[in-house]
Each structure stands twice: as C-alpha cells, then as structure tokens.
Amino acid sequence: MSRIAKLIRTQEERLVRDWMREQSTRASKSGMARDTELRAHAQEILRLLADALESSDGVAHSASPAFAPLREMLTGLSRTRGHQGFSPSDTVHFILSIKRPLLALAAEEGGDKGALFDEVNRVNLVIDELGVFTTEVHQKSREEVIRRQQTEMLELSTPVVKLWDGVLALPLIGTLDSQRTSVVMETLLQRIVDTSSAVAIIDITGVPTVDTLVAQHLIKTVAAARLMGAECIVSGIRPQIAQTIVHLGVDLSNIVTKSTLADAFAIALRHVGLQVTKKSA
Amino acid sequence: MSLDRIPILKMGKFLLVSIQIDMSDQIALALQDDLTSRIADVGACGVLIDISALTMVDSFIGRTIANIAAMSSAMDAPTVLVGMQPAVAITVVELGVSLSGVRTALDVDRGMKLLERLMAERHTLEQA
Numbered sequence: 001m002s003r004i005a006k007l008i009r010t011q012e013e014r015l016v017r018d019w020m021r022e023q024s025t026r027a028s029k030s031g032m033a034r035d036t037e038l039r040a041h042a043q044e045i046l047r048l049l050a051d052a053l054e055s056s057d058g059v060a061h062s063a064s065p066a067f068a069p070l071r072e073m074l075t076g077l078s079r080t081r082g083h084q085g086f087s088p089s090d091t092v093h094f095i096l097s098i099k100r101p102l103l104a105l106a107a108e109e110g111g112d113k114g115a116l117f118d119e120v121n122r123v124n125l126v127i128d129e130l131g132v133f134t135t136e137v138h139q140k141s142r143e144e145v146i147r148r149q150q151t152e153m154l155e156l157s158t159p160v161v162k163l164w165d166g167v168l169a170l171p172l173i174g175t176l177d178s179q180r181t182s183v184v185m186e187t188l189l190q191r192i193v194d195t196s197s198a199v200a201i202i203d204i205t206g207v208p209t210v211d212t213l214v215a216q217h218l219i220k221t222v223a224a225a226r227l228m229g230a231e232c233i234v235s236g237i238r239p240q241i242a243q244t245i246v247h248l249g250v251d252l253s254n255i256v257t258k259s260t261l262a263d264a265f266a267i268a269l270r271h272v273g274l275q276v277t278k279k280s281a
Numbered sequence: 282m283s284l285d286r287i288p289i290l291k292m293g294k295f296l297l298v299s300i301q302i303d304m305s306d307q308i309a310l311a312l313q314d315d316l317t318s319r320i321a322d323v324g325a326c327g328v329l330i331d332i333s334a335l336t337m338v339d340s341f342i343g344r345t346i347a348n349i350a351a352m353s354s355a356m357d358a359p360t361v362l363v364g365m366q367p368a369v370a371i372t373v374v375e376l377g378v379s380l381s382g383v384r385t386a387l388d389v390d391r392g393m394k395l396l397e398r399l400m401a402e403r404h405t406l407e408q409a
Binding site for chain 2: 198229
C-alpha cells in the first residue's frame, strides 16, 4: 500500500495539476469554485489520503480509523459545498476525478506490476467509498436543515395572542398536521390557564384545507377548552371550507363558528361582559 | 395513614369539594357516596368541585366525575367543575369521556359566580 502513498507524496505537484485539469473539463458549474481554494482542498485531500494509506497498512477500508481525518475533512468539504449551492454530484465528481491522474501515474511506475495492480485496485475502491460518503454527508446536512426549519416553523406558527383581558386569539396559518395541532392545542390550553381567559378564538383563515382530521382536532381542542371552563369560538370559515366541512359530514353544531375574526371578537367581548361604544363627538 | 376520604365543605347553600390528590378508584367511589348523601342532608343548591390539583385522570375517574355531576344535577344541585389542567382536559377528550352535562369554570371564583347566577335564575323562574 505504501507504494501508492509514496507516489502521492513525491508526485503531489503533478497530481494536483492533472487533477485540476480534470476539473476544468467539467461543466461550468464546478467553475464556481475558486481555483486556489480547489487547489488547497486537493492538496489536503492528497496529503490525508497518503497518510491514511500509509497507516492503514494493507487493510484499505474507508471506514477504518486510519481514514478518520480524511473523512472529517470530506465532511467539512461536502457541507460547505452544499451551502455554496453545489450539487452532490459536483462534489462526488471532484473526489472521483482524482482516479485518472493517479492511475496514469501508477501506470508509469515500474517494478512488480501484479502487486501494484492489487494496490491500485484497493485505492480505487477506497476512493469510490469516499465518493459515496460525501453524498451521504450532503444528504445528511440537507436533512438537518429541513428538520431545523420544521421545528422553527412549529415554534413560529403557534402564537397565542391576547386580544383583551380574558380574550385570547390563536391565528392558525398553514397546513395542520397532527403533530402541529397537538402543539397548538397544548399551547392554547396552557395560555388559557396562565392568563385565566374565559374566551379563546381560533382563527382558521390561514388554513388552506380542512379535512376530517383537522376538524377532529378542532373539535377536540374546543372540547378540552370547554372542560377547563373557557369558551372557544372558531372564526375564519371560508366558503370553500364550509362546503368541505358539510360534505365531509363533520358536525360542528356544538361549536360557535363565525366567518370573520371581527365577528368572533364581538361575541367574545359580549361573553366577558364588555361592549364597544362609539365616542360621542 | 393514607387519606381515604375527600373532605366536603359546606359554604352557605353550596357544597365545596376540593380534590387535592390523585384519586384512587376507591376514593372516587367513596366521594360519590359521601357527596350524594351530603346533598340530601343539607339540601344544597349547588356543588363546586375543584380539580386544579388533579394531574392524572383515567377513564374510570373521568366517568366517575361525570357520574357525580349527573347525580347531583338529578338531586337539583347543579355541579360546576373548576380548574381542570390542560393535560387532564386533553386526556379526558382523547379518552372520549363525555362530560356534556357538566358546567365548567376556570377557577373557584368564577365557579362560585356561576353557581350564584344559576341560583338567581332559578329564583326568578320560581317567582314567575
């Protein structure tokens, strides 16, 4: 294994140059990476690869501890490239394109051809594995972003606002799934206790579709609030939603529904014993 | 010695029950017996059950509470359930226990006001 490592060390300059040339033949997308940056990365990868090949001593497997520094470096590379908007195939191509220069170099080498072939074969495998590894990292970092955005959305999307002393409003925006609805339900009920509000308005103007599940959740929330001694009003029932609710056969007759938040607020004020009057001029 | 009875307090014409522990089935059944006989003894006009300290409820306890409320209503003493915790409310709803006949309020204060209003309504009905 050390022959390839030695080759990489002695011929690093040439390998990097050939590798860069391979890169320039790629589509313009990879041209986005600055040349100096790419060169630095290439040098580091080659150095780490040589280190790993030397210390792994025959057992060339990209998952072995000898490759840990290289894997770590590739993780960082894949992540930053992902953030810069490179596609995973760009990164994989970058890694795999080391093969041609390396093989060309090995072909010029004299000595025991059989042993060299064996070695080259294993290095080839390792590089393939590393390529797959970068895709995996790319995928993982993307998933992390999605997960973070999901939790952020969950937090953003459940604000319980106080409209008046004893009147809470929960403006719902976006699609409701069971997870989100249970968060909404819990925050609303907790806020009812905290502020000891007698009326809560659930506004569903921003909810694009209401299916049986969402309706079921609404009914449950209203029932739970009622058990705690608070009245719930559902507002923002748009014509399409009214049609779907009736077609689905959902019974909302036990729930006070209003078409606009203003109507619901008027009812709520009356419920807590307040009224709005016009100031006499 | 463990507490095996929930105290029932008389406040004017109303009875006040404050459940301060997570009830076992026996305690709930004992409360059901005690409360109905107390209503008959003192001729109570209303019952207020405070469950703000109740953190856990199963289907049996939920149904027993519903039964107690229905029984006292049948004995002409409307029942108000106050201070149910969000977690308990969610559980009761998810268990599908129907508490439809039970009046609720956020706290003891509002519960008392509700009972007084109910009594006043009944008075005006009787006078009419």
